[in-house]
Each structure stands twice: as structure tokens, then as C-alpha cells.
Amino acid sequence: MTTEPIIVITGATSGLGQLVAIEMAKRGAHLVLTARSKSRAEATEKLIRESVPTVEINFFYGDLSLLRDVSRLGQEISDAYPKIDVLVNNAGLHAFEQRITSEGLSEMMAVNYFAPWILTHTLQHSLKAAGSARIINVASEASRNHGELKLPEDLINTSNFSARGSSEIYGKTKLLNIMFTAELARQFTGTGVTVHALNPGFNVTGLGRELWFATILERVLKILHIGNPRKGADIIIRLMIDPKYQETTGGYFNVEKGNPIVPVHPGGDKEMQIKLWNDTRLVIHQITQ
Numbered sequence: 001m002t003t004e005p006i007i008v009i010t011g012a013t014s015g016l017g018q019l020v021a022i023e024m025a026k027r028g029a030h031l032v033l034t035a036r037s038k039s040r041a042e043a044t045e046k047l048i049r050e051s052v053p054t055v056e057i058n059f060f061y062g063d064l065s066l067l068r069d070v071s072r073l074g075q076e077i078s079d080a081y082p083k084i085d086v087l088v089n090n091a092g093l094h095a096f097e098q099r100i101t102s103e104g105l106s107e108m109m110a111v112n113y114f115a116p117w118i119l120t121h122t123l124q125h126s127l128k129a130a131g132s133a134r135i136i137n138v139a140s141e142a143s144r145n146h147g148e149l150k151l152p153e154d155l156i157n158t159s160n161f162s163a164r165g166s167s168e169i170y171g172k173t174k175l176l177n178i179m180f181t182a183e184l185a186r187q188f189t190g191t192g193v194t195v196h197a198l199n200p201g202f203n204v205t206g207l208g209r210e211l212w213f214a215t216i217l218e219r220v221l222k223i224l225h226i227g228n229p230r231k232g233a234d235i236i237i238r239l240m241i242d243p244k245y246q247e248t249t250g251g252y253f254n255v256e257k258g259n260p261i262v263p264v265h266p267g268g269d270k271e272m273q274i275k276l277w278n279d280t281r282l283v284i285h286q287i288t289q
Contacts, residue, residue, distance in 0.1 A: 004030040004056060006084050006130075007240070008077060008123065010064065010115070011091030013040040016138065016200055019233035020088060022048050024240070030056040032077060032084075034091070036063055064091050064115040065107045067287050074122025084126040086240050088136045089116035089177075094170045096163040103287050106158050108166075112173035113155075117180060117280055124188075132192045132246065135184065136239050139197040139252065142167065143175035144264045151272070152279035176276060178252050178263045183273040185250030194249040196239050200232030201255035231255050 007024055011017040012033040021031055025048050035041035041059040048055055058080070062073035077084075092112050099107040105114065116137060120127075127133040147168040154172055161169055181197040188195060235255045239245050245253075252261045266272040 004028050005086065006030045006032060006081050007086040007088065008032045008034075008081075008084055009088040009090055010034045010119065013037070013044045016232045016236065017088070017090040018044060018047070019230060020090070020236050020240075022051055023233065023237055025052040025055040025057070027241070031058070032081060033057065033059050034064070034073060035059050035061055065093075065101050065105075065110045067103055067105070067110065067114055067118055067284060070115045070118045071122055071288060074119045078123055078126050081126055083129045084123055084133060085130045086134045086136065087120060087123055087127060088138070088236060088240070089119065090136075090138045090236070091115065092138060094166065096166045098158065098160045100158050104158070105156065105287070106169070108169055109155065109157075109173055112170070113176045113180070114280070114284065116177065118284060120184065124193075127193050128188075128191045130192075133194075134240055134246065135181075135188075135193065135195040136236055137177050137181045137195070137197040138200055138236065139177040139181070140171070140174040141199045141254075141261070142171040143178055143267065145171040146175045146264070147172065149175065149266060149272070151275055152283060155279060155283050175264065175267055178267045179269075179273045179276050180280075181252065182250045182268070182270075183277045187277075188249070194246050196245060196249070197252045198235050198239060199252070199254050199261060200235060 007029045009017050009021055009031065012021045013035050021033060025031060033044070038061065045057055048057060060073055060077050062069040064070055093108050095108045101107050101110055120135060127135065145167055149172065178197050181195050185195040232255055235253065235258055238258055239253065252263050253259065254261050262268065
């Protein structure tokens, strides 16, 4: 039986998730990564093995925009790993036009919010079995541009939006990540599982892939030393391994120094966090049953 820490990472075939996976492989972790494309998974495994040839790595395949697929994916991981030490809900999408999934949800809401909610719920027994597991949710200070939060309407809103209007929807999904983190921390009280959210800073990698000029923008940012994804990966890793972050739970921390951030209203509102939790459960039940 493996003694290496078992770390589940979503969105590890590019960007921050890939950087975190490589670094944790160097630290001796057993990687459990989700992917939608087998070719991208194989390319990621090759890249990781170039740094750590002996890494233990397994991929599980699914579409994070479909709630039933996420549930199935989580169950497969749970069955394979009765104990999980870390879950990193990293996968994210900034869509510049509305796309509605076959289940009737906004793709951006499904990937950014519903997927981590369902995956965490499905893996909860394996996380509790570890005794001192950590859940890391990648949020964003883009949450401050969320407009007005309306529950449960925003969870099922499929109205069209422009490229400019997409920022408000993206920010809303990240606000929900922060609120979900706080309520999840309360749900896990007494289990030994700690839960934190983080702001990884600005990174065009991965999230900006739908912009036609994304490749050019990424090159310019690298030249100007702006939006370095390694800084975002660093705060994720610190939340995973630094003992001080296991002394608290339900926090929201910033890139660079790892200091706590007070979320924009209503991010810190306990009643709204509970309402979000209950509304989310109802929407998921209606779609998946």
C-alpha cells in the first residue's frame, strides 16, 4: 500500500494545476489528476516524468461541465483511493460567450462552481479517512466584480452575455467558491479536514485561452514579468504543505505573502453561505436525479 501522500488535482493538464503537479511530484506525492482529453493527459504525464521519472501518477477522465460526469468521476476516484490527503479544486473556465450544457446549466457556472462542489462531496469519505486532509479551492479577487448576487437565480441563469459582461459572471462563480469554502469548513468541523480558498493573482495561462490574442498576450506578460503563474502555484502549494494553514479552516488567502483576505460582500455573510449551500444541493438534486 502506498505511503506517499495522495493528491487529487483538477485542471492539471495546463497552467497552475500542471505546475503544482510537477512540484508535488518532486516532493514525492502520488498524483491523481483529472482530464478531459487523453492526449493532453499523456502530454502532461510525459512532462512530469521528465522531472520525476518515478512519479506515481493516475488520470481519471471526465467532463467537468456535466454534473453527472463529475459525480461519476468522483466515485471512481473514491473507489480507487479510500484515503486522500489533499484535494485541489483548480480547474476553471472564463468563457467569453454563453454556452449551455446538455444538462441546462451555464458552462462557466458548471465548471467553476458546481464541479468542485460535487467532487468534494463525492470524495468526502476518502478525505475524512486521511485524518488531516486539506481541501484547496482556487478562487479569485475577480470575485469583487460579481455585480449583485441573487440566489438561487444566479445558479441556473443561462442568459446570454457579451465578452465584456463575461467578467461579472466569472467573478460571481469565484465569489461562490469563497462562500462554498467557508460553509464547507463548518461542515467538516471535527473531522480533521481543513478547507481554504485562495486568490492566485492574474494569470493568462489556461483561463485566457479563449481570447484570440491569448498567445501574444502571454508572451508580452512574460517579458514584462506580469502574471507569473508560478506565484499562483506557490500559494496553492503553501496551503497544501505549510503547517500554519492547518491550524485554521475556512480562510481565503492571497498570492505572494499568503495573507488572509476579507472577501467582498456577501462573501463573508454566514446566512448567505448557508443559503448558497442549500440552494446548490437542490439544483444538483434536480439535475442529477
